[in-house]
Amino acid sequence: MTNGDSTGNGGSDPLVSVIVPVYNGEDYLAEALDSILAQTCQDLEIILVNDGSTDSSPALAQHYATAHANIHCLHKSNGGVTVARNDGIRRSRGRYIGFLDQDDRWARNALEIHLQRLQANPALGYSVARQRCYLQPGAPRPEWFGLQELDTPVAGYLPGALLVRRELFEQIGYFDLRYPISADADWFARARDAGIPMAEIDAVVLERRIHRHNQSAQAERIHDELFNLLHASLRRKRTQA
Numbered sequence: 001m002t003n004g005d006s007t008g009n010g011g012s013d014p015l016v017s018v019i020v021p022v023y024n025g026e027d028y029l030a031e032a033l034d035s036i037l038a039q040t041c042q043d044l045e046i047i048l049v050n051d052g053s054t055d056s057s058p059a060l061a062q063h064y065a066t067a068h069a070n071i072h073c074l075h076k077s078n079g080g081v082t083v084a085r086n087d088g089i090r091r092s093r094g095r096y097i098g099f100l101d102q103d104d105r106w107a108r109n110a111l112e113i114h115l116q117r118l119q120a121n122p123a124l125g126y127s128v129a130r131q132r133c134y135l136q137p138g139a140p141r142p143e144w145f146g147l148q149e150l151d152t153p154v155a156g157y158l159p160g161a162l163l164v165r166r167e168l169f170e171q172i173g174y175f176d177l178r179y180p181i182s183a184d185a186d187w188f189a190r191a192r193d194a195g196i197p198m199a200e201i202d203a204v205v206l207e208r209r210i211h212r213h214n215q216s217a218q219a220e221r222i223h224d225e226l227f228n229l230l231h232a233s234l235r236r237k238r239t240q241a
Helices: 029-037 057-067 081-091 110-120 166-172 183-193 219-240
Strands: 016-022 044-051 071-076 096-099 126-135 162-165 198-210
Touching: 016 029, 016 057, 016 081, 016 110, 029 044, 029 057, 044 057, 044 081, 057 071, 071 081, 081 096, 096 110, 096 166, 110 126, 110 162, 110 198, 162 166, 166 183, 183 219
Parallel strands: 016 044, 016 096, 044 071, 126 198
Antiparallel strands: 096 162, 126 162
16 A cells, blocks of 8 residues: 555644545545535545546546645555545544545535534544435436435435544444445444444435445345344344343
8 A cells, every 4th residue: 555645734633534435436536525625624634545446536536635735645456445444544643533435425514513412422432413315417216226215314324424533443443344345334233232322413414426336236245244244243242141
């Protein structure tokens, strides 16, 4: 892995690190990054983890890093989104860690909403806000997307609607590489099983783009991973009993 830049913010650590895994994301990446740069909370760094992209997204990521001192690029061979997120966590310096996928976008006050809740209650390990799914303009509704209504706010139990105190990753571990697609669901299960206090926030922070290339389209593989992680959760609970 190589670091695409060595810039910092005067030696002080940022309040929030935002990790963006990038793999062939040229169509959407700029919109995602612009939504982070527009946040009302500006005490942040953005870590772009280029996961072996073969399109123009590495050049686009480097363009943003050149223009913004708080954006850092990591370039690595393709290993999947779980590996990319973990590499981003290791590179991060913020007291809080957030995530945004390359094809999604944040509400302008997304980080502010999370921080208000977490900073008001130091006992909370993480917060989860709400998401709203929208269909990519001009794209047909994918057959796999039948779990919820479009444009309807729902609880966002996925990385883009999550903010975590960085020490929590040391306490319960990073994303598990055994789950290349569903590692976020496993992480939430481990946090729940460990009894980590958290907050559900009734505000939409994430706009999730639905299109035919979403990872969620890999339904059969996701089903297998969820089956395995649920069994792992049951084993943990038996051990704790």
